[in-house]
Amino acid sequence: MGExxxxxxxxxxxxxxxxxxxxxxxxxxxxxxxxxxxIDLAHLIGVSGTPIYHDLSLHIxxxxxxxxxxxxxxxxxxxxxxxxxxxxxxAMKSGDVELGFLDRFSGTVILLGQxxxxxxxxxGVLAFFRDELHFVVCxxxxx
Numbered sequence: 001m002g003e004x005x006x007x008x009x010x011x012x013x014x015x016x017x018x019x020x021x022x023x024x025x026x027x028x029x030x031x032x033x034x035x036x037x038x039i040d041l042a043h044l045i046g047v048s049g050t051p052i053y054h055d056l057s058l059h060i061x062x063x064x065x066x067x068x069x070x071x072x073x074x075x076x077x078x079x080x081x082x083x084x085x086x087x088x089x090x091a092m093k094s095g096d097v098e099l100g101f102l103d104r105f106s107g108t109v110i111l112l113g114q115x116x117x118x119x120x121x122x123x124g125v126l127a128f129f130r131d132e133l134h135f136v137v138c139x140x141x142x143x
Contacts, residue, residue, distance in 0.1 A: 037135045039087075041077035042122050044142035046115055048073050056110065058100050073100065074111035074118040076125060078135075081107035086133075087125045094124025 005013075045052065050069045058073075074097070076087055084104050091097055091109065095117040100110035109125075111118050122140055129135040 036079050037083075037133065039076060039078040039126060039129055039135055039137045041075060042126055042138055042140045043075045044115070044119055044122060044140065045073040045075070046143055047071075056101070058110065058112070071112055072115040072118040074109075074113075074122045076109040076111075076122070078107045078109075078129075081105055083107070083129070083133075083135075084109050087129070090125045090128045091121040095119070095121030097121045 047070055050067075052073065056073070074091070076084075076091075078084060078087060082104050084102050084107055087109050088099055088102050091111055092099065095111075095113065097111045097113035097117050100112040102109050111121055113121070119140075119142070126137050126140060130137040
């Protein structure tokens with residue numbers, strides 16, 4: 001992985017010759033992600049504690065009052081972002097998991113359940129997207 005650069009260094013690289021003319025002026029940077037057909041994160045968090053659920057805000061909304069301490073968490077990130085709906089469907093059919101979170105605007109899916117079930121659901125999603133939809137799929141990582 002490359003070195004981190006400062007905002008000023010980034011602007012200098014982007015605008016190179018015209019950078020001096022733009023220095024000191026109000027600039028607006030827009031972050032654009034070009035959707036590909038890929039799953040770029042598939043991770044299984046083994047046994048989790050209460051702070052993890054709170055940090056991910058999994059203790060609010062539809063999960064208000066539920067205690068998932070000791071369960072596992074499956075994380076997926078993909079593009080195009082709308083594919084999260086398909087991923088959630090495949091996950092629910094591939095393992096006895098609960099949908100912790102789905103964001104079709106950022107491409108994020110969070111699954112909850114027993115470790116073996118979450119792992120089975122993640123593997124099911126990766127296999128379906130790789131074999132049926134021909135996505136570029138990262139390996140499943142776990143801790």
